[in-house]
Amino acid sequence: MSERLQRFRKMMAAFEGAADPAKALEQGYYVHAPGKLLVDQIVNRIALRPASSHLLVGGIGTGKTTQLLMAQRQLQEIEDIAAYYLDVSTYTDIRNLKPGLLIAILGMELCGFLTESEKAPFQQEIVAIEQSAYGYPSSRSEEQLLRNLITPWNEGLLTMKPSFTGQNILEEAVCKIWKFCSEDYSIKYVFIFDGLDRSQDLKCFSELIRSDLQFMTSIGMGVILVGPSAFLYSMPKNDDRDLTDNLYYQPCFDVERDIESHKFFSNVLRTRLLNVDFIDQKAIDKLILYSGGVLRDLIKLAETSVEEVYASGDDALEIRHIEKAAYGLGRNKLFGISELELDLLRKSIENNQFAIGSPESISLVTSGRVLEYRYPGTRYAVHPVLRAQLQASVKAA
Amino acid sequence: MIYPVSADELLQRITSQPEDGNIWLVIITPTQDHEDLVNDLYDTLGIFIEGSIDALSGSRGLDSLLEALNRSEASYSILAGFKSWGASDWQKLDRLRSRLMRRRGACMILDNYESNLLFRNAPNLASWIGPRVYPFTYGTELLTEEEQQSRLQSFQQWSGQTDAEVIALAETQSLPSDPEYGEWLVLLGRGDLIER
Numbered sequence: 355m356s357e358r359l360q361r362f363r364k365m366m367a368a369f370e371g372a373a374d375p376a377k378a379l380e381q382g383y384y385v386h387a388p389g390k391l392l393v394d395q396i397v398n399r400i401a402l403r404p405a406s407s408h409l410l411v412g413g414i415g416t417g418k419t420t421q422l423l424m425a426q427r428q429l430q431e432i433e434d435i436a437a438y439y440l441d442v443s444t445y446t447d448i449r450n451l452k453p454g455l456l457i458a459i460l461g462m463e464l465c466g467f468l469t470e471s472e473k474a475p476f477q478q479e480i481v482a483i484e485q486s487a488y489g490y491p492s493s494r495s496e497e498q499l500l501r502n503l504i505t506p507w508n509e510g511l512l513t514m515k516p517s518f519t520g521q522n523i524l525e526e527a528v529c530k531i532w533k534f535c536s537e538d539y540s541i542k543y544v545f546i547f548d549g550l551d552r553s554q555d556l557k558c559f560s561e562l563i564r565s566d567l568q569f570m571t572s573i574g575m576g577v578i579l580v581g582p583s584a585f586l587y588s589m590p591k592n593d594d595r596d597l598t599d600n601l602y603y604q605p606c607f608d609v610e611r612d613i614e615s616h617k618f619f620s621n622v623l624r625t626r627l628l629n630v631d632f633i634d635q636k637a638i639d640k641l642i643l644y645s646g647g648v649l650r651d652l653i654k655l656a657e658t659s660v661e662e663v664y665a666s667g668d669d670a671l672e673i674r675h676i677e678k679a680a681y682g683l684g685r686n687k688l689f690g691i692s693e694l695e696l697d698l699l700r701k702s703i704e705n706n707q708f709a710i711g712s713p714e715s716i717s718l719v720t721s722g723r724v725l726e727y728r729y730p731g732t733r734y735a736v737h738p739v740l741r742a743q744l745q746a747s748v749k750a751a
Numbered sequence: 752m753i754y755p756v757s758a759d760e761l762l763q764r765i766t767s768q769p770e771d772g773n774i775w776l777v778i779i780t781p782t783q784d785h786e787d788l789v790n791d792l793y794d795t796l797g798i799f800i801e802g803s804i805d806a807l808s809g810s811r812g813l814d815s816l817l818e819a820l821n822r823s824e825a826s827y828s829i830l831a832g833f834k835s836w837g838a839s840d841w842q843k844l845d846r847l848r849s850r851l852m853r854r855r856g857a858c859m860i861l862d863n864y865e866s867n868l869l870f871r872n873a874p875n876l877a878s879w880i881g882p883r884v885y886p887f888t889y890g891t892e893l894l895t896e897e898e899q900q901s902r903l904q905s906f907q908q909w910s911g912q913t914d915a916e917v918i919a920l921a922e923t924q925s926l927p928s929d930p931e932y933g934e935w936l937v938l939l940g941r942g943d944l945i946e947r
Binding site for chain 1: 760764767769770771772773843845846848850852866868869870872874877878879880882884885905909927929931
């Protein structure tokens with residue numbers, strides 16, 4: 355393998371952590387931005403009151419998973435706290451959100467904490483948890499089965515078609531095992547549930563956290579949860595905001611208007627750049643501008659720009675490589691867009707205004723085509739790579 | 752500005768990616784070219800990248816594809832056959848994105864309609880793919896005589912070697928495995944010397 359190919363692969367490897375935030379943390383690429391990230395607030399609040407619930411919502415690629423993993427690390431450093439990270443989407447298809455789902459997952463994890471001898475007195479509870487998760491045979495009479503009054507196998511919470519009705523039994527079982535696990539009251543447990551931000555059924559999501567979060571905090575557990583950003587815009591009732599003790603929103607970073615955000619993004623890039631001669635400040639500024647303040651887009655643009663340098667036979671990253679990468683990202687964001695959404699985007703670019711409220715406007719924000727900033731002021735902006743595409747197509751026309 | 756890629760450029764891009772990068776990309780090409788592209792990529796990637804490759808189809812549905820991906824030990828996958836997929840399939844793939852781990856990565860071969868479905872219904876997957884969306888047309892890899900000469904000159908400058916030296920190295924199986932050498936041999940009409 356040539357030295358050139360090796361060098362470029364190494365450079366790209368520094369950016370590929372966007373695929374796996376845990377890997378990026380392990381490789382030391384995490385950049386802390388005091389006051390800019392919510393992880394500090396969450397950790398400090400849990401440190402003060404471990405048995406509390408925290409819901410984090412935010413746009414795609416804004417760094418939620420990274421912050422959750424960082425929260426786990428920071429909580430683990432607190433002497434009397436044990437924190438566990440779980441990705442719900444690895445347990446089940448989250449389309450099947452139903453009250454009790456998180457309790458079932460929690461129950462399965464708690465069962466995993468027990469040694470074989472410790473499991474002995476909890477056989478009934480363990481069976482109840484497993485059946486709640488994966489299904490159980492019906493206990494109805496044969497006559498009723500023959501009449502097809504009910505399906506013979508009741509699906510569990512983690513299976514494809516949950517028709518679970520035994521939440522009380524599940525809660526009792528989890529409560530018993532939890533009490534045993536947390537017997538040593540000097541340790542406070544915190545569970546971090548990731549993956550629910552991909553849920554599209556907001557009503558089911560509401561019901562889930564109303565039921566499961568309240569149970570978990572009532573037994574003395576701390577919970578951090580990620581939810582869909584659309585939840586923020588579509589909360590049907592005011593009391594949905596009270597479903598958790600704390601609700602956090604991770605907006606995009608306003609890299610155009612907030613110098614600290616710009617510095618943060620610059621540090622994110624410089625931490626991963628192995629060779630400082632490879633890229634100059636102008637190119638860094640261009641990458642930051644085109645990212646729109648979305649962390650994943652920054653990493654992806656940088657990674658693809660490095661690939662462009664290699665593919666074109668060059669040795670240093672220049673603006674033209676970034677333009678090509680930005681074009682690809684812009685094209686990605688144009689796919690699958692409806693005529694109404696396109697119209698909204700064009701009007702927003704023309705009038706420099708965007709109002710959120712209609713289903714199309716919410717869709718544009720939750721899909722990352724329009725970016726929401728909260729600091730230094732609330733504003734919405736068409737993603738820069740999309741703006742460039744749309745403006746170019748207007749010129750061409 | 753439209754940036755269609757050639758087969759050589761696709762090859763260069765994929766081989767430049769880190770061996771454990773889990774980088775996914777989308778190639779957009781008309782449906783009638785999907786099978787040929789899968790076969791061509793399978794044959795050429797197999798020469799130039801470390802690790803094994805497999806070609807998997809989505810024609811039996813999402814669950815079947817996920818199962819195949821989980822069972823496969825290949826480090827790179829070529830995925831095609833998404834014609835029967837609807838919005839709900841892409842939405843489900845989006846929800847289960849955490850399960851899409853390939854050591855090196857994967858490429859998804861889609862037509863325009865399938866791409867629209869993916870980017871409309873799988874925003875998390877779309878964010879993960881990022882800028883790596885490449886339109887591809889068979890025939891764009893054919894360079895004019897002038898373009899071929901220019902390309903050969905750039906290879907000579909890059910390596911400091913002549914055409915004759917590269918052929919001699921290839922004949923004695925001493926050529927480095929950089930994809931540039933593969934393209935160089937093809938341009939010289941000596942694609943027969945390309946080997947793992």
